[in-house]
Amino acid sequence: MKPEPLALDIEAARGASALFDRAIFILATPETGAERLLRALGSLPGVAAAPVPTHLFSQGIGRLLDHWRLDPGPAALSGLADAQDFLLAVRLLADAPLAALAEAQGAEWAVEYSPGHPAHAEEIAGLYPDARLVHVVRDGRQVAARLCSPVYKRAPRYAARLWIDDQRAVSDLEHDHLFVVRIEDLLAEPEGLLEELVKALGIEVSSVAAAAEALGRLGDLPDVRPGRAGAIVDTVAYDLLARFDYPEGGIGASSRAAAWAEMLAASTAGVAGRLATETGPRAVGRARSWIAERRGGDG
Template sequence: MQSDRPIFVIGCPRSGTTMLQLMLHSHARIAVPPETRFVVPGYYRRFTFGDLRLEVNRRRLGRWIADDRDTRFRELKLDGDRFVEDVVAGPPTLGSAFGIAFRSYAARYGKPRWGDKRPSYYHQVDMLLRLFPDAQFVHLIRDGRDCVASLKEMPWYNKDVFHAVNNWAEAIDFGRRHAKRLPADSYYELRYEDLTAAPEAELSRLCAYLGEDYDPAMAEPYHLARLTIPRQRSWHGGTHGEVTTARSGAWKERLEPWEVSLCETVLAGRLVACGYELTDAPKAGKDHVAAVEAVAGRRRRARRRQEVRDRINRFREPGPVAARLTTRQLSELTRA
C-alpha cells in the first residue's frame, strides 16, 4: 500500500525550501501548497475553539481557518463553506481539521498525499507530531553563510545579521536533536548544494525515504514555479529557472569580511559537521560574538517560556489533538 503520511519541509529560511516544495508538488502523487499560517497559531489558540466533540465548536474552528486573514487559507483556493462542512463532518480533533484543509488541497490536483512547507517548522516538530503522529520531516540544509547573506537582503527580513546567524545555528541544532530521537522513517536531511548539483539522484533518494517512486517532473520545478509564484516575489525569482548550482557560495561576494569572520567564528563546528569548508578568515571581534550570544540567549529564554506554557496547557486540553485521517493514524487509534 502506498503511503498517505503527511510531509513537512523544514529548514533555515533561504535554504531553498520553496524550491523543494515545488519539487515535491511536481510529483504525481504529492501536493504541497504555498505557505499557510494556520497550523501553529491554531494550535496555540486551541482552547478558544473548545471541545471539538461538539459540532458548534468544529464549525467555529473551520470558520476561523477559512476566514481569518492571517491563516492564508485563500492560498489553497478552496471553497471555504465546503471546507467548513467537511471539518464539521470530520473527526473531532484539531489535527484532523488542519489535515482536511491540506487533503482538500491535494484533492484539487487529484493527488492522494499532501505536504506543508514552512521553514520555521524546525522549531515546532514536537507540536507537529502531536497533531500528525505519522508525519515525515524533510530538513533542507544550506551553507549557513549563504543563508545569512540571503536573509539580510530580503525585503521582509527586519532583523540584523546577528539574528540571521542564530537562525541557521538553531536550524542545525534542532535538526541534530530530531535526527537523534526520531525514527529513521520520520526524519531526513539533505543539502541544498547536493540537491542542485545532482537533482535526479538526490530526489530519487528522497522519494525512497518517502516511500514513493521517483517522478522525473520533480527535477524541473520551474514549470510549476512560473504558474504559481508571482514575479513580484523577487526573492523567489530563482525558482523560475532551471535548477542550478550558481547560487552556491554566493556569500563570498555578498558578505562583508567581518560578517564572514562572524559566521565562521560562531558557526565553525556546525559548518564543518555539515560538510562545508572554512576559509582563513580572522576571528570575529568579541563585541560581534557577544551580540550573537545575546540574541541567542533571548531567543532561548522565549522558547523555554513557550514550552513551559504549552506543557501546562496540555493538562487542560478538552480532547485529543492528533489527526485521525491517514492509514497509520487510524491504525494507531484502533490499537489504542
C-alpha cells in the first residue's frame, strides 16, 4: 500500500527557510530540452540557476523520506521525532545548496533541474509547498526514441516507460504553484511564453527579451524517427499525448508491429507488468483496431 504523502506545514517553512517562496524546480524527463529553460531563467536578473543537476531528491532527500515512511517502530526515525520537526529539518537540508547558490550570485531566486526528479515529484511538492514547480513536456514519442540512443542504452519499452511514469507522476500532483510548459511551444514563441511564465512564477524583471532571444537562437529540437519506443508511447500513453495536445499519428506500420511484439514478449517474461497495467482494455481495443486496419489493407 502506498504510504501517505508527507506535507510540510507551510507556516513552518515560512519562518525558517531562506528560500521560502523563492525556489523553482524544473521537472522533466531527460531529452525533453528542459536545460534550455533552465539557462533562460538563469540568465534573468535575480535568478541563480544550478550549473549542474543537484540530484537532491533522487540521491539524497528521497532516501531520508523513505526511511521515515517505511521504517516502523520506536527506534526508527518516525519514532524519534515529530513529523513536522523532521520535515522542517529535511527542508532546511535541501535548502542548503540552493540557498548557497543564490547567495553566491546575489540572487533572490534559485532554479534547478535534475533529470531524476519527476519520480520524486510528490516528495518535492510535500517538502516545498511554497516552491514553483515547472513541468516541461515534450512529445513522448520523440523523448522515448532519443532515450534509446547509445548514450542511454535503454530498451524501447523502458525508454517509453520512463516518459510515461514521469508524466503521470507530475500530472497527478496537487500543488498550488505547478506550471506546465510544452518545450515545442516555448521554442516556437520564446518571448511571449517566457514572459507569461516569468510573470506566473512571480519573478519581477523589466524584460525577458535577451533571455528569449538567446532561447530562440538555439532553434528547434531535432526530431528523430519515433521507432519502436515511440510506437509504444503512442499505443500505451495516447491519453497523455492527448492531454498535452500532441496529435496522433506518425508511427509506421513496421514500428507499431515491432512495438506490440516487444510488449507481448516482455509481458510473457514478466518484465512489462507496469506497461500492461497502464495499457488496460483501451490499448487492447487499439490493437484490435490496428489488426483490422492491416487486414483491410491486405484485402
